[in-house]
Amino acid sequence: MPADEPEPVQGDSARPGRADLVIDNISRLVTLARGAAAGAEGPLGVITHAALAARAGRIIWCGPAADLSAAVSAESARHMDAGGHAVIPGFVDSHTHFVFAGDRAEEFQLRHAGVSYEELARQGRGILSTVRATRAAAPEALRASGAARLRSFAAHGTTTVEGKTGYGLDHASESTCLDVMADLANDPDLPAVVPTFLGAHTVPPELRDTPGGRAKYVDRVCDEMLPAFAGRARFCDVFCERTAFTVDETRRILERATDLGYLLKIHANQLSASGGAAIAAELGAVSADHLDFASDTDLVALEAAGVVATLLPGCSFALSTPYPSGRRIVDAGLRIGLATDFNPGTSYSENMQIMIALAVSAMGLTLDEALRAATLGGAAALRLEEEVGSLEPGKRCDLAMLSVPDERELAYHFGVNLVDRTVFRGREVAANSTSR
Numbered sequence: 250m251p252a253d254e255p256e257p258v259q260g261d262s263a264r265p266g267r268a269d270l271v272i273d274n275i276s277r278l279v280t281l282a283r284g285a286a287a288g289a290e291g292p293l294g295v296i297t298h299a300a301l302a303a304r305a306g307r308i309i310w311c312g313p314a315a316d317l318s319a320a321v322s323a324e325s326a327r328h329m330d331a332g333g334h335a336v337i338p339g340f341v342d343s344h345t346h347f348v349f350a351g352d353r354a355e356e357f358q359l360r361h362a363g364v365s366y367e368e369l370a371r372q373g374r375g376i377l378s379t380v381r382a383t384r385a386a387a388p389e390a391l392r393a394s395g396a397a398r399l400r401s402f403a404a405h406g407t408t409t410v411e412g413k414t415g416y417g418l419d420h421a422s423e424s425t426c427l428d429v430m431a432d433l434a435n436d437p438d439l440p441a442v443v444p445t446f447l448g449a450h451t452v453p454p455e456l457r458d459t460p461g462g463r464a465k466y467v468d469r470v471c472d473e474m475l476p477a478f479a480g481r482a483r484f485c486d487v488f489c490e491r492t493a494f495t496v497d498e499t500r501r502i503l504e505r506a507t508d509l510g511y512l513l514k515i516h517a518n519q520l521s522a523s524g525g526a527a528i529a530a531e532l533g534a535v536s537a538d539h540l541d542f543a544s545d546t547d548l549v550a551l552e553a554a555g556v557v558a559t560l561l562p563g564c565s566f567a568l569s570t571p572y573p574s575g576r577r578i579v580d581a582g583l584r585i586g587l588a589t590d591f592n593p594g595t596s597y598s599e600n601m602q603i604m605i606a607l608a609v610s611a612m613g614l615t616l617d618e619a620l621r622a623a624t625l626g627g628a629a630a631l632r633l634e635e636e637v638g639s640l641e642p643g644k645r646c647d648l649a650m651l652s653v654p655d656e657r658e659l660a661y662h663f664g665v666n667l668v669d670r671t672v673f674r675g676r677e678v679a680a681n682s683t684s685r
């Protein structure tokens with residue numbers, strides 16, 4: 250039997266067996282369980298006065314605390330006391346760009362002081378400044394800053410982080426960013442990392458103004474980078490936008506990626522009706538992200554193709570642009586994910602609690618919808634629904650223990666960190682000083 254499989258108790262097949270971790274004194278356990286769970290109520294499957302048991306990093310039981318001793322053998326288990334507070338699944342942040350070097354704080358201030366995009370570009374700011382800094386950075390520096398950022402994600406309750414390349418834009422630098430993510434993914438004290446190749450983020454500076462330069466770059470992505478990175482990145486993503494890559498270029502890159510075994514994501518319809526949403530449906534992408542300018546026809550096509558719509562309210566916040574309606578996307582029947590889009594230019598926040606607050610206050614979602622999108626929806630956007638995103642037997646014991654007794658303080662009590670402790674695979678790895 251594999252070490253991480255629940256061990257049945259002889260003579261009693263209904264008992265899940267021996268626990269090595271028990272978390273009790275939970276006021277409200279937000280399970281989001283997809284099947285029936287004992288005592289679970291409401292759309293989020295909340296169990297009040299609950300306990301949870303795990304073994305070898307996987308959940309083996311959740312239920313009312315009064316049933317714990319009858320349900321599992323916990324004599325030799327480590328006990329964690331939730332302090333009468335709520336426990337939720339760890340957030341699954343399905344869209345980030347956390348591997349980069351450089352600092353764009355000044356650019357943010359200038360932009361909000363009215364300096365134009367063209368002027369900022371003339372000053373050498375914008376995405377190309379991040380590309381310059383990332384190319385110049387030593388791998389150890391990228392690793393150190395990436396680890397620090399992942400610790401910050403964790404401190405805010407996130408247990409799985411997707412990370413994109415796209416600030417290297419040449420074979421060597423993109424490869425380095427994938428190496429950095431592979432290295433960080435092996436660190437048990439950091440959130441799980443899901444790597445995505447986003448070579449098609451923007452055309453690199455050295456090819457921008459040369460004849461045939463962008464075609465040459467698309468050739469490099471398709472013929473050199475995608476084959477070389479197959480198996481090292483789980484997803485391939487393209488920024489399909491008038492300022493980045495056309496629909497035809499996007500199709501060519503993503504078809505090549507599919508042939509090489511990548512799953513697909515698209516930055517779609519963020520700044521214009523770019524055609525990205527339609528191509529996400531056509532090619533069966535796992536997720537289409539942004540969708541600020543998706544038409545009703547786009548939403549019908551995405552729903553029919555089972556594409557997860559990922560909402561990124563941090564961009565609207567940072568760019569001071571109108572928020573797309575999350576309500577409209579939910580009402581069109583799509584599954585939604587909610588993510589930070591953590592990046593140095595347009596959404597510099599690792600805090601999923603802020604995204605939940607924005608989704609509720611500015612995008613028309615209920616808290617239940619936003620919390621589901623931030624956990625199980627993110628898992629669906631990474632095709633990891635069988636592993637993470639809810640608290641139920643068989644799944645990874647990835648969770649956030651709040652500093653308050655009721656998860657309904659999320660969105661309501663905004664701008665502060667309501668996560669007290671974060672647990673990955675049954676290990677407490679992030680404890681915050683906000684505990685009270």
Ligand SMILES: [Zn+2]
Nearest residue numbers: 344346516590
């Ligand atoms: Zn992005």
